[in-house]
Amino acid sequence: MNSEFLEALKDLEKEKGIAVDVLLEAIEAALLSAYKRNFGSLQNARVHIDRNTGDYKVYSQRTVVEEVTDDRLEINLEEARKIDPRFNLGDVVENEVTPRNFGRIAAQTAKQVVVQRIREAERNIIFEEFANxxxxxxxxxxxxxxxxxxxxxxxxxxxxxxxxxxxxxxxxxxxxxxxxxxxxxxxxxxxxxxxxxxxHPGLLKRLFELEVPELHEGVVELKSIAREAGYRSKIAVYSKDENVDPVGACVGPKGMRVQNIVGELNGEKIDIVKWNPDASKFVASALSPAKVVAVEVWEDEKVARVIVPDYQLSLAIGKEGQNARLAAKLTGWKIDIKSESQMAEIYPEYDTFEQNLDDIEFASNYSLEDQELLEDYEDESQGRSEDK
Incomplete structure (x- = not known):
């Protein structure tokens, strides 16, 4: 080993990202293993590689004791002080024992060990990179x-x-x-x-953070997510700044921001609603695109009864209950949806439960089919009103 060898290790450090000291320690361990296998398996020894020249040496190690029981591992105090008067009991005396033909044997034995250590170091670097x-x-x-x-x-x-x-x-x-x-x-x-x-719902959250600068900067906060991957998702957003519309920020100019995310998720529908500390208003928003007449809440049980127009019942529940299910996940409330006619049968005086929800803001990236369906419902409702 020489300075050229050290230069090669430095090149390896640049290429693989493994520190030279890590490689040298691996090589020292490999050389020690080779020495014990071929020359002195019963000896205590260590191998040292000079960090400047690349030269290596093997040292035997013997502990200073009063009475020697194994001269390969121990040395008495008198002999130790002949080497250096400063030695005391318990100290370790080292002598160079580098064999003449050690280089060739060491190279053959150490090769696989060094390669393995390099692989382990690379794996650790990769693990640390992704673990965080x-x-x-x-x-x-x-x-x-x-x-x-x-x-x-x-x-x-x-x-x-x-x-x-x-x-x-x-x-x-x-x-x-x-x-x-x-x-x-x-x-x-x-x-x-x-x-x-x-x-994972976290994918949707991170995609919005990438697309919406206001989320990344903390101006807009994503309060909760409910997702049925590949089909539909709902997110609730909020902003402490009254001048910032959280829903509009997530939708983006001409809907570009949310459309980019929909495209990344291969057409998964995304509803964006405004979070509200008022549970009744939040539950009503979560059921968008359905329109809600009134919401009755039981705070202790976290149960909400939602009243919708008859023609909105199927839209509020959604296909196979998906819209209601996602709204429940989004809000953390159990939601019971009733139509006006159902409520009239149960409570003829149900109008007393109605709450003013005119200020609720809805936003949804529902499909064109949903939009047409909603418009049909509204047209039918308007026609019925005119007939009356």
């Missing part, structure tokens, strides 16, 4: 598909998108760029294992 990014979003390239698992290339390593974390109906192609959410980073014997998701 749990809960973050990353972009990778679909590398391969095995047993329905999607392997995504992330440069020096890869992430795994398991079937349970894949969006329903979403197809993945080799070479496709994909945004995913880091769920967990595990340390394994084969290196770090990065588990990612396309269904």
């Amino acid at each position: 990014r749990e809960g973050d979003i990353l972009t990778g390239v679909v590398q391969r598909i095995e047993n329905k698992n999607i392997y995504i290339e992330l440069g020096k390593t890869e992430a795994i998108l398991t079937p349970s974390e894949q969006m329903p109906g979403e197809e993945y192609r080799h070479g496709e760029r994909l945004k995913t959410y880091i769920v967990e980073v595990r340390k394994t014997t084969k290196g770090p294992q990065i588990l990612v998701s396309r269904t």
Whole structure:
């Protein structure tokens, strides 16, 4: 070993990102293993590599004792003080014992150990890089598909998108760029294992933070998320600044911000509602695009009864109960939806429950079909009123 060897290690440091000291310590451990295997397995020894010249030396180590029981491991005080008068009991005396032909044997024995240490160091670097990014979003390239698992290339390593974390109906192609959410980073014997998701609500949150500067800056706060990946999501947003419309900020000019996110999620519908500290108003908002007549709440049980026009009942409940289910997740309240005619049968005087909800603000990225359906409902309702 010489200065050229040290230069090679420095180049390796730049290429792999592994500190020279880490590599030298790995090589010293490898040389010690080689020495014990071939020359002195029963001896205490250490190997030292000069950090300036690259020269290496092997030293035997013997402990200073009063009475020697094994001269390979111990030395009495009198002999130790012949070497150096400053030695005392318990000190360690070192003598150089570097074999003449040690270089060739050491190189052969140390090769695999050094390579393994380099691999371990690389794995640790990768693990530390991604361990702090749990809960973050990353972009990778679909590398391969095995047993329905999607392997995504992330440069020096890869992430795994398991079937349970894949969006329903979403197809993945080799070479496709994909945004995913880091769920967990595990340390394994084969290196770090990065588990990612396309269904986690955190993905939606991070996408909005990327698209909406007001969220990133803290001007707008994302209070809660309810998501059924691949189908529909609802988010509740709020701003302490009265001059900032949180819903408008998330929708963006001409709806561009939310449309970018919808495109990234392959058409998943997203409803954006304004969070309100008043539970009745928040529950009513959460059921958008359905219009709400009144809301009755039981604070202790966190139960809300919502009254909607008859023609809005199916829209409020949603297909297979999806709209009501998402609203319940978003608000954390159990929601019971009743039409006006149903309430009239139960409570003929139900009008006393009505609350003024005129100031509730709704915003929704519902589909064109939903919009047409809502307009049809409104037209029918208007026609019935004119007939009367």
